[in-house]
Amino acid sequence: MYSGFEADLPESRAERVAMLEGIMISAATGGSHADPNYALLRTEFLNDPEIRDRLPHFVRKYRSLDAFWPYIKGERGTYAERRQVISEAFMPLIDYLEAPQRNPGDTRVSEALSEFSAAGVNEAWARALSRRSADPKGAITAARTLLETVCKHVLDDLGKTYSDKEDLPKLYGIVAKELNLAPNQHVEEPIKAILGGAMNLVNGLGTLRNRFSDSHGRGGKAPVKPSARHAALAVNMAGGLAAFIVETHKERS
Structure with a gap:
């Protein structure tokens, strides 16, 4: 009482x-x-x-x-x-x-990102979740922002420099190399395939964001509008990869 x-x-x-x-x-x-x-x-x-x-x-x-x-x-x-x-x-x-x-997957990611406690990371994840159904395009942008923010914080923790002009694939490539997550750093084929898939996800997320964006001219053709299922896929996969990066960084530290 x-x-x-x-x-x-x-x-x-x-x-x-x-x-x-x-x-x-x-x-x-x-x-x-x-x-x-x-x-x-x-x-x-x-x-x-x-x-x-x-x-x-x-x-x-x-x-x-x-x-x-x-x-x-x-x-x-x-x-x-x-x-x-x-x-x-x-x-x-x-x-x-x-x-x-x-959404048990959301809980798992939230736990991992909460432990990271880096400014901007939890906010980016919360923004991605909140927009997943109501604002699919905004959710995809937020998913990309989440990965960019996580990569930058990891590089800051490691004392590695990067340019503000670096795009997501470049940032992730640097992080992957530092955390031993690059496919060419492994010889086991299943591990290489999984890590290669993560690289493809990062590249695809950037492409998906650009494809759905209304800021790029298409010769008069209306931009493609993402649905809630596209946003859910982008957010769920970005959240899972962000949690994996954070947990790998934490374990190696």
């Missing part, structure tokens, strides 16, 4: 997580930074092993709304953008609590 301010907390964990999300959105968009339920809910979720690693990284990092404010203020300039960042970061956790068996 709760007492004081705690008496107003919802019963279900999903509703309490949604309440925490609302508190943070309010604080990021001109509202109060003194809501006592922030610390209460944060402590509860950090002590819940099923939820702790699925929390947005900024919840785990910032003990108070006052501490959170400089981060979100610097992250996005407008209220709408801040609201989107926070909502997308919370969405995988809320989806998990509302339907934990719906």
Whole structure:
């Protein structure tokens, strides 16, 4: 049972997580930074092993709304953008609590990326998940962004330099070589085939993104519009590869 301010907390964990999300959105968009339920809910979720690693990284990092404010203020300039960042970061956790068996693959990837705890990675994954059905083209773009972000963070951890102009296939090629994931670094045919498939996925994701984009002229021909199934394939495969990169990096480190 709760007492004081705690008496107003919802019963279900999903509703309490949604309440925490609302508190943070309010604080990021001109509202109060003194809501006592922030610390209460944060402590509860950090002590819940099923939820702790699925929390947005900024919840785990910032003990108070006052501490959170400089981060979100610097992250996005407008209220709408801040609201989107926070909502997308919370969405995988809320989806998990509302339907934990719906997408077991999503949970596996979320766990791996949460352990990485690198700025931008969890947000990119949350954005890809949130757009998978409603905005297929945006989901494909987010899937590509996820892999690019993971590759850059791994290279940063390894102290390897790269150019901002490097595209995804180039970035992944450098990471694969550093993590011993390049096909030509192995002699076993099954392993080479799997790692070659990962290379093909990276190249194909870039091609798929360009194919579906409306930013490339096609001589008057209307651009191809991806469906939810295309987006689901791109997001699921990109998420699986991102988790594999993170876990390989963690093991080798």
